Amino acid sequence: MRVLAIDCSARRDGLTARMSQAACEGARQAGAEVDRISLADLKLDHCRMCDPDGWGNCRRYGRCIIPDDFNTLVDRLATADRFVFATPVYFGDLSESAKAFTDRLRRISRFPNRQKFLRNLPTLTIAVAGGGGGGIPTCLMNIEKALTVPGCFILDMVGVARRNAQYKCETLHLAGKALADQPHETWPSRDEPVGK
Numbered sequence: 001m002r003v004l005a006i007d008c009s010a011r012r013d014g015l016t017a018r019m020s021q022a023a024c025e026g027a028r029q030a031g032a033e034v035d036r037i038s039l040a041d042l043k044l045d046h047c048r049m050c051d052p053d054g055w056g057n058c059r060r061y062g063r064c065i066i067p068d069d070f071n072t073l074v075d076r077l078a079t080a081d082r083f084v085f086a087t088p089v090y091f092g093d094l095s096e097s098a099k100a101f102t103d104r105l106r107r108i109s110r111f112p113n114r115q116k117f118l119r120n121l122p123t124l125t126i127a128v129a130g131g132g133g134g135g136i137p138t139c140l141m142n143i144e145k146a147l148t149v150p151g152c153f154i155l156d157m158v159g160v161a162r163r164n165a166q167y168k169c170e171t172l173h174l175a176g177k178a179l180a181d182q183p184h185e186t187w188p189s190r191d192e193p194v195g196k
Helices: 015-029 057-061 070-078 096-108 136-148 162-180
Strands: 002-007 033-038 082-088 121-129 152-161
Touching (some): 002 015, 015 033, 015 121, 015 152, 082 162, 121 162
Parallel strands (some): 002 082, 082 121
């Protein structure tokens, strides 16, 4: 069982990192091998909407032509058994690095042979607000919209604010453990068609 965790914060030791680490530690305790990546350590550009039609290689080949770390990260994600996605909340939305990644992820999944290519990948999403937390609901909604296009099965969405960080850290530890445990009978199979 391999869990890929992507932390989309610019701060490697901030609250978002602490929350994703809690989920990863829970997954490790359940026996999973965890591959945790900080987008701050990668080179990841924004989508260029290539060619006059705005799609470029994305729709033609299912790969991005930008020479950065995106395609390698997608390959690692495509071979994962579980996925943890954590982003700080800015203006009620994902971080800019999270948007750069998910925008390009959605685009490559428009290639006919790559639609829903993550095949019901069980996914835990985390939205971490540094302030009062008012932007968490819209951020979680936007994460769901972005990650279901390539085929993620959103198992749980956890919103965290400074005022509830202590018990949410414990919650995420349990969520990571549950994510890595054997699939529950109500989870969709990765072999069955992905819902729309």
